[in-house]
Amino acid sequence: MRRLVFDTGIYIDWLNAGRHEDLLFRSGSVKHLSAIVSMELRAGAFSARDRRLLLDLERAFERVGRILAPAPGVYREAGDVLRLLQSRHDYQLASRHSIVNDVLIALSARSIGATVVTQNARDYRAIRSIRSFRLELVSA
16 A cells, blocks of 8 residues: 655645645555644645644644654754755755755655655756655645
8 A cells, every 4th residue: 555645735735725635635555744744834824724734734643653753864864865965966055945845755755655746846956966765746
């Protein structure tokens, strides 16, 4: 069974506009919620309604034991990937801080053999040029 980890933008589009339901509720796959994605969603959940929806989402994944948190080795590897993104692809961490989260999402998904589903082709392709992982790109 295929494992999937959805990037933050997929959830934002779903919560705000009902987009990507076909992806999020696709049968024949096991979905995991990245703890990093959860953090990013919480940072933008300003209304009580949004926080309630997010809490329901988190609880659903917690009940089935599918919250994916980066292990210590993933953080070490992420540091190496970030260094290479700066030297090979001219990423500036000070101005592109979200790349840190993207690297952690990609590498933690890789650690369980999951596919990252995202709209962020530029950053995830750059990460994949340094460390291979499964990637599914979705149009914005």
